[in-house]
Each structure stands twice: as C-alpha cells, then as structure tokens.
Amino acid sequence: MGKGFFNTPIAVNEPVKTYAPGSPERESVLAAYKEMFNSKIDVPLYINGKDVTTGNTKTLSAPHDHQHVVGTYHLAEKTHVEEAISTALAARTEWANLAWEQRAGIFLKAAELIAGPYRAKINAATMIAQSKTVHQAEIDSACELIDFLRFNVQYMTDIYHDQPESTSDAWNRLEYRPLEGFTYAVTPFNFTAIAGNLPSCMALMGNVVVWKPSDSQIYSAKVIMDVFEEAGVPPGVINVVFGDPEMITETVLASPDFSGLHFTGSTTVFKNIWKEIGNNIHNYKSYPRIVGETGGKDFIVAHKTADAKQVATAIARGAFEFQGQKCSAASRAYVSSNIWEEVKKHVVKDVKSFKMGSPEDLSNFVTAVIHEGSFDKLAKYIDAAKKDADAEIIVGGNYDKSKGYFIEPTIIVTTNSKYTTMHTELFGPVITIYVYDENKFSETLKLVDETSDYALTGAILAKDRYAIQEATKALQNCAGNFYINDKPTGAVVGQQPFGGARASGTNDKAGSVLNLLRWISPRMIKETFVTPTDYRYPYMGE
The missing domain is CATH 3.40.605.10 (Aldehyde Dehydrogenase; Chain A, domain 1)
Structure with missing residues (x-):
C-alpha cells in the first residue's frame, strides 16, 4: 500500500445554527x-x-x-x-x-x-x-x-x-x-x-x-x-x-x-x-x-467598576442556561455594594421574563431539571432559604413536578458569606449572591478562594484593569477556566480547553x-x- 506523511483537514469550529423562525434547521x-x-x-x-x-x-x-x-x-x-x-x-x-x-x-x-x-x-x-x-x-x-x-x-x-x-x-x-x-x-x-x-x-x-x-x-x-x-x-x-x-x-x-x-x-x-x-x-x-x-461551585465576582447590565446578563445566562446543570454554571456571585441595586433591578427583570416549559416550544429559555432526585434536592434548599434569617429569595422560589421537573430560576441573596448554598453544589437553576462592601475587594477575593472545595470555573467583571489583574492572580488556584468580563460558561473546543482542579x-x-x-x-x-x-x-x- 502507499505510504506518506499525511496532512489531516485543518480543524475548524462547527458554526452554530440559529434556528430562527423560518430557517430550515428549525x-x-x-x-x-x-x-x-x-x-x-x-x-x-x-x-x-x-x-x-x-x-x-x-x-x-x-x-x-x-x-x-x-x-x-x-x-x-x-x-x-x-x-x-x-x-x-x-x-x-x-x-x-x-x-x-x-x-x-x-x-x-x-x-x-x-x-x-x-x-x-x-x-x-x-x-x-x-x-x-x-x-x-x-x-x-x-x-x-x-x-x-x-x-x-x-x-x-x-x-x-x-x-x-x-x-x-x-x-x-x-x-x-x-x-x-x-x-x-x-x-x-x-x-x-x-x-x-x-x-x-x-x-x-x-x-x-x-x-x-x-x-x-x-x-x-x-x-x-x-x-x-x-x-x-x-x-x-x-x-x-x-x-x-x-x-x-x-x-x-x-x-x-x-x-x-x-x-x-x-x-x-x-x-x-x-x-x-x-x-x-x-x-x-x-x-x-x-x-x-x-463538580463545581462556580463563581462570578463583580467589581465596583463593573457594568451592572453586563453583570446581570452574566448571572442570567451563566446561572440559568440549561437549568444550571452545567459543570461550569455560575452558582455563587459576589457583587459590589455600590452596583448591587442596579444589578438587582436588571437581573430580576431578566429572570421574570424567562419562559419555562417544553423544549419543543423554541421560545422557552429554561425547561425541566433532569430527574425527580434533582428536583427534590433543589426544592429542599429553596424551602430552607425561605425560612433562614440570613437568606432572602428575590426572584423565583417556586417549583412543580406534576407534569415535569420544573424548578423556577431562583436567586437567593444572603448576608452570610458562608451560607450553605454559597459552598454546596446544587446543580440546578439556583444562584446565591453575597453583596460585599465595595471597599473590601481584596478581602472578598480571599473569601472566594476559601469558600468552596471546588476549582472549576469563575469570572471577574470589572472595568478597572488593576482589579482584573488582582483577581486573576488571587483566584489562580480556584478556577481551571477563568473568564474576564464574561460568564463562566461556554468553553469552546480548540479555544478554551476545559477542566479544573481541587475537588473539580x-x-x-x-x-x-x-x-x-x-x-x-x-x-x-x-x-x-x-x-x-x-x-x-x-x-x-x-
């Protein structure tokens, strides 16, 4: 048979189809x-x-x-x-x-x-x-x-x-x-x-x-x-x-x-x-x-110079796409106190606009969690947050498994940086937010690094390049995939090799x-x- 040093086709990323109304792929x-x-x-x-x-x-x-x-x-x-x-x-x-x-x-x-x-x-x-x-x-x-x-x-x-x-x-x-x-x-x-x-x-x-x-x-x-x-x-x-x-x-x-x-x-x-x-x-x-x-307990850190709408979008997409069932999904966020109210306004509005139901309806943004065991686990944590004095649900918090395992996208805000849902992997459409003093950014980065056993993905959103550099260095061991001014999900083959250390x-x-x-x-x-x-x-x- 013939011999040769063969060149394979140059690998290129497959284009993502839009599935827009009227498209053949739809x-x-x-x-x-x-x-x-x-x-x-x-x-x-x-x-x-x-x-x-x-x-x-x-x-x-x-x-x-x-x-x-x-x-x-x-x-x-x-x-x-x-x-x-x-x-x-x-x-x-x-x-x-x-x-x-x-x-x-x-x-x-x-x-x-x-x-x-x-x-x-x-x-x-x-x-x-x-x-x-x-x-x-x-x-x-x-x-x-x-x-x-x-x-x-x-x-x-x-x-x-x-x-x-x-x-x-x-x-x-x-x-x-x-x-x-x-x-x-x-x-x-x-x-x-x-x-x-x-x-x-x-x-x-x-x-x-x-x-x-x-x-x-x-x-x-x-x-x-x-x-x-x-x-x-x-x-x-x-x-x-x-x-x-x-x-x-x-x-x-x-x-x-x-x-x-x-x-x-x-x-x-x-x-x-x-x-x-x-x-x-x-x-x-x-x-x-x-x-x-x-596993992962993936984070978003929003610096005091971050754009509030960008933070809200990173939370909405990072935490709730595929019902938060990505290894990389954002499940804890640290938001600077000076931008919190604006972030809260945008993200609550976004979550309330989500449509939830069967994936056959292409207008739905979220659907059901994978099985009853997952549903029951998530419901338990949501119920606990409703009762705990150091936690508040600002949007979502409802669930129904009569037809499908539907958990509403839920945002918990806590005053306790070590609240259980800040470090426990839930693997569902629940994110917990801790609002930190805008003047305690360095201390908060230390908190992010020490709170979770996991080290899979994380993100920093900021306009201040000194803050970005500080976060990149301080968080070097707690995220194998680290994102700057983006959500912590969506790694692409050939562009962002994926994996984390510690318990991840x-x-x-x-x-x-x-x-x-x-x-x-x-x-x-x-x-x-x-x-x-x-x-x-x-x-x-x-």
Missing part, C-alpha cells in the same frame, strides 16, 4: 422532535458490534413530561460487562495496529455525519431526554461533539509529529502506543458532547473502550453509537453497557487488564472509584491512567492535546547506525 429539528417524541425506541447493550438485549429493561422519559415514555433500555448483568471487557481485549491488537490515518478517517467521518444527516436527530434526542433548549442542544450535541472529533484528530497528528532530536550516529524516534489493556469511560447526563468525546478520544489513540453512559443520557447515547457504527468503528472497539453503576464499575476495576479511566460526574463517585483503583493496584498489569472532571478533577483539559497525552504510552526507539565493537573508551588509553 423545521428539521422540530420534525425530528415530533417524530421521536411520539414513537418508542428500544436501546440494547452494544457489545462486539452487536445489539444485545437482556429482557431486563427500564423506561426512558422526558424530564419535562415524565409520564411520557419515549423508549426502554436494557440492563447489563455481570456477564455482559465481562463479555464487553473480553471483546475489547480481543479487538485491541488489530485496532492498535490500524494505521493512524485510518482511525482518523473514521472519526472525521463521524463528525461529518453529525454535522449533516444526524444533526436534527442528535439535537432532538438531547432536547427530549435531557430537556435542553434547541440552542443548548445545538452548541452541545452538534457543535461541541463535532469539534471534539475534528480537533482530536488534529491533536493526534500534532502528538505524532513531536519527535526527539537525532544525530548522524543514531536515529531517535518516539512511538506513541495506546495503553496496554482496555479503558473505561463513565459519562454524565448533562452533555451529549462529553458522552461522545470520552470514549472516542481514547479509541482514536488506539485504545479499546468499555463505556457506561448516564442512565439519563441513554437516548442520545444511542444516536452517538449509531453514528460511530456508520462511521466505521470496528466491532469490539467501543462497547456500551447500561445498568447498576456499582456492579459495572466493580467488574471493570477487578480486571487486571484495566488500564485507564475517563470520567465525568460527581466528585464523590470519582473519589470512590479512585479509592477502589488504589485498593486493586497490585492486581493490575500497569498503573491505570485516571482522568476525571467532577484532575484538570486534564478536555478539548486539548493535554487530554490525549493521557491515553498513550510512548516507546522510545534508538537505532544506532555503526555499532561499537570494542568496549574500551578513549579515556582508558595510556
């Missing part, structure tokens, strides 16, 4: 939504390139209409997980030996399938089962996933191009091998793009994968696997199992061939998995790579070359051209 996504909402799918396990049904099923419903069933999915037994592992290991040799440009071609094709024939379907699936508005679905399940697939191919080639220096005596070369064994992807409900990226980026680098999506994301996960299958991912390379997360994880971690975890989800679950890996460390053939992006994860920056480096095991090869025949060195002469 018509196509609404048609897909209607058809999918009014039909039922059956989602099997996917092992060795085959659909596997178990007969033990659970239903799939829309959070905004929880009595309406849109499908069922099959639950794995321990034997299915073991089969997924053995299947992956059997596929590894051929997949790892496949030329890199062939792997690149598969995932570039997947990107184009999502950009074209699957776009309406994957967006509609995300709208139905994750209750995202069409805009939130578009920037996630279409654009971000396309970007991950395109840019990861470019990052892969950048890695392969990075080679050591050689001399006339010897040729030095680095071979970027996949990890030995199999990898495990655990993905969350809130981003279809994350669900697609975690297993695919490992597979792109030559690894084989067992993937467990969130129970609340299975509907769009099925579309992802349909795309991967059509794009040409061979049988056994990515295997998908659903069911009891503890059983699945314990079975995976018990295998001596487990070589890596790619995780996005709760901090507690990630720490428990890390602990179990540590307990099993003597059983593994290699030290497993552990990559995780977990390992900060391996999804959407960058840094993440892909975790899924390879380099081998150094030195080829000497004229091999010595005498052990003696010149210094040994008389």
Whole structure:
C-alpha cells in the first residue's frame, strides 16, 4: 500500500445554527422532535458490534413530561460487562495496529455525519431526554461533539509529529502506543458532547473502550453509537453497557487488564472509584491512567467598576442556561455594594421574563431539571432559604413536578458569606449572591478562594484593569477556566480547553492535546547506525 506523511483537514469550529423562525434547521429539528417524541425506541447493550438485549429493561422519559415514555433500555448483568471487557481485549491488537490515518478517517467521518444527516436527530434526542433548549442542544450535541472529533484528530497528528532530536550516529524516534489493556469511560447526563468525546478520544489513540453512559443520557447515547457504527468503528472497539453503576464499575476495576479511566460526574463517585483503583493496584498489569472532571461551585465576582447590565446578563445566562446543570454554571456571585441595586433591578427583570416549559416550544429559555432526585434536592434548599434569617429569595422560589421537573430560576441573596448554598453544589437553576462592601475587594477575593472545595470555573467583571489583574492572580488556584468580563460558561473546543482542579478533577483539559497525552504510552526507539565493537573508551588509553 502507499505510504506518506499525511496532512489531516485543518480543524475548524462547527458554526452554530440559529434556528430562527423560518430557517430550515428549525423545521428539521422540530420534525425530528415530533417524530421521536411520539414513537418508542428500544436501546440494547452494544457489545462486539452487536445489539444485545437482556429482557431486563427500564423506561426512558422526558424530564419535562415524565409520564411520557419515549423508549426502554436494557440492563447489563455481570456477564455482559465481562463479555464487553473480553471483546475489547480481543479487538485491541488489530485496532492498535490500524494505521493512524485510518482511525482518523473514521472519526472525521463521524463528525461529518453529525454535522449533516444526524444533526436534527442528535439535537432532538438531547432536547427530549435531557430537556435542553434547541440552542443548548445545538452548541452541545452538534457543535461541541463535532469539534471534539475534528480537533482530536488534529491533536493526534500534532502528538505524532513531536519527535526527539537525532544525530548522524543514531536515529531517535518516539512511538506513541495506546495503553496496554482496555479503558473505561463513565459519562454524565448533562452533555451529549462529553458522552461522545470520552470514549472516542481514547479509541482514536488506539485504545479499546468499555463505556457506561448516564442512565439519563441513554437516548442520545444511542444516536452517538449509531453514528460511530456508520462511521466505521470496528466491532469490539467501543462497547456500551447500561445498568447498576456499582456492579459495572466493580467488574471493570477487578480486571487486571484495566488500564485507564475517563470520567465525568460527581466528585464523590470519582473519589470512590479512585479509592477502589488504589485498593486493586497490585492486581493490575500497569498503573491505570485516571482522568476525571467532577463538580463545581462556580463563581462570578463583580467589581465596583463593573457594568451592572453586563453583570446581570452574566448571572442570567451563566446561572440559568440549561437549568444550571452545567459543570461550569455560575452558582455563587459576589457583587459590589455600590452596583448591587442596579444589578438587582436588571437581573430580576431578566429572570421574570424567562419562559419555562417544553423544549419543543423554541421560545422557552429554561425547561425541566433532569430527574425527580434533582428536583427534590433543589426544592429542599429553596424551602430552607425561605425560612433562614440570613437568606432572602428575590426572584423565583417556586417549583412543580406534576407534569415535569420544573424548578423556577431562583436567586437567593444572603448576608452570610458562608451560607450553605454559597459552598454546596446544587446543580440546578439556583444562584446565591453575597453583596460585599465595595471597599473590601481584596478581602472578598480571599473569601472566594476559601469558600468552596471546588476549582472549576469563575469570572471577574470589572472595568478597572488593576482589579482584573488582582483577581486573576488571587483566584489562580480556584478556577481551571477563568473568564474576564464574561460568564463562566461556554468553553469552546480548540479555544478554551476545559477542566479544573481541587475537588473539580484532575484538570486534564478536555478539548486539548493535554487530554490525549493521557491515553498513550510512548516507546522510545534508538537505532544506532555503526555499532561499537570494542568496549574500551578513549579515556582508558595510556
């Protein structure tokens, strides 16, 4: 076959479609939504390139209409997980030996399938089962996933191009091998793009994968696997199992061939998995790579020179888009006392103007939270704020789960900088605001840094460049993604690599070359051209 140093297409970010009235994309996504909402799918396990049904099923419903069933999915037994592992290991040799440009071609094709024939379907699936508005679905399940697939191919080639220096005596070369064994992807409900990226980026680098999506994301996960299958991912390379997360994880971690975890989800679950890996460390053939992006208690700091309308918009969008269920969503804000009244006026007006309901009505800004457990947790904190002397709800505060899990976008203002909702991750449409003395900016920055265990995203809004510099330095350890004069959400692949530290994860920056480096095991090869025949060195002469 032909050989060459191949150039892949230059990665560019997928343009976000507007879905404006009368646009073709609006018509196509609404048609897909209607058809999918009014039909039922059956989602099997996917092992060795085959659909596997178990007969033990659970239903799939829309959070905004929880009595309406849109499908069922099959639950794995321990034997299915073991089969997924053995299947992956059997596929590894051929997949790892496949030329890199062939792997690149598969995932570039997947990107184009999502950009074209699957776009309406994957967006509609995300709208139905994750209750995202069409805009939130578009920037996630279409654009971000396309970007991950395109840019990861470019990052892969950048890695392969990075080679050591050689001399006339010897040729030095680095071979970027996949990890030995199999990898495990655990993905969350809130981003279809994350669900697609975690297993695919490992597979792109030559690894084989067992993937467990969130129970609340299975509907769009099925579309992802349909795309991967059509794009040409061979049988056994990515295997998908659903069911009891503890059983699945314990079975995976018990295998001596487990070589890596790619995780996005709760901090507690990630720490428990890390602990179990540590307990099993003597059983593994290699030290497993552990990559995780977990929780957040993301902040906005508004300096006394900030524009009040800009602050209000950052709060409205940062806290309430996708019902505050982004890892990066603003859930605490510190607003200078001199601008507070104007900020309050604007943000209350904005929140009261929100429309809430089904994502099928494209005029809605917010929809339902993901499930009843989330709803009940958020209602509990809202009820407590209504009673607490050091908290006041200035807008929102109502909730109703009779049809869907609807929580009104809620703003709590507290006089206690350490109030429970200033440091507890809620993962919903609730933000707590602490109004600080305009003359205590430096002290407030210290407060921001020390209040939360998390360190994912944060933002400073100010016109004063000295204040911006001070905040950037003071808050350097409490936000892996830091925004100046913007909301703390909306990272774009190829532009803002995403991840945080502390209790927010390992900060391996999804959407960058840094993440892909975790899924390879380099081998150094030195080829000497004229091999010595005498052990003696010149210094040994008389």
